[in-house]
């Protein structure tokens with residue numbers, strides 16, 4: 204058996220700053236649990252921490268979600284016990300053993316594997332936040348979904364479709380467009396063309412009710428120009444870099460648009476909110492509305508290769524790191 208270890212960065216930069224270090228797991232304090240990890244979900248935000256786009260205090264262990272078996276619990280933890288299978292959200296997940304807040308861990312129901320949990324917790328809860336919490340998606344409306352076959356996108360497209368939303372998927376290749384249609388997208392547009400023009404054509408000139416935009420810098424203008432009056436630009440990611448600032452007057456001139464930049468953690472401030480989101484997510488998985496798609500697996504010690512893969516824009520579905 205290998206000794207407990209973590210991936211650490213001592214300075215921000217390229218993938219070479221991700222270093223493996225031996226590290227004994229921390230004994231859980233009050234309200235904490237120690238998890239022996241079996242799978243860790245890779246998220247784009249991990250690359251922002253590595254590069255410094257989102258500043259962190261160094262040295263830093265990246266990673267935002269994982270799953271495994273509880274080994275020990277700290278004082279006052281009544282919801283979990285050793286042997287329970289859990290998925291969790293929390294900082295510092297790139298470790299063989301994770302100690303963190305029990306309040307951010309959920310017990311996995313039968314039928315939800317640890318790999319599935321690591322693949323969908325953060326990304327699926329983001330899709331839940333976008334469809335139910337930021338604003339409620341309604342049957343009959345039309346949505347533009349960017350990066351539709353990525354980690355979040357491959358959950359967002361089928362979930363939106365199941366709610367009666369007509370999805371127009373904007374993606375970079377014909378292969379990905381075909382996959383987006385398999386996931387339920389009614390229409391696809393390629394991002395190497397004029398997306399807003401294509402969206403206008405597909406909507407009889409009207410535009411869409413909402414743009415779920417995870418691409419950021421490269422998609423901002425097209426998102427804005429694809430909306431109906433009073434449409435929503437939900438800018439929730441920066442896969443191509445952070446979008447430029449925009450003057451409120453522009454939102455007015457384009458028809459009283461709404462711009463919001465949601466962050467999942469504002470929508471799950473309490474364990475009850477997390478439970479509510481997880482129940483919706485696990486329910487959608489069990490109903491078959493969502494099918495987890497693990498497109499890539501890497502050993503945790505090869506995490507640099509995993510970052511290169513997701514940053515290349517070529518991955519599909521979720522990427523897992525296996526300790």
Ligand code: NDP
Nearest residue numbers: 247350353354355374375417439440441442443466467516
């Ligand atoms: P993805 O699997 O979606 O990967 C990113 C995708 O973005 C690519 O596959 C590609 O899809 C598209 N893309 C467009 N331009 C670029 C570019 N220049 N470089 C790389 N990719 C590009 O990642 P995730 O599902 O992990 O995350 C998606 C986004 O959602 C991220 O920006 C992430 O930070 C954000 N997010 C936000 C959360 C929140 O709380 N606000 C929570 C979770 C995620 P295509 O080829 O189809 O264009």
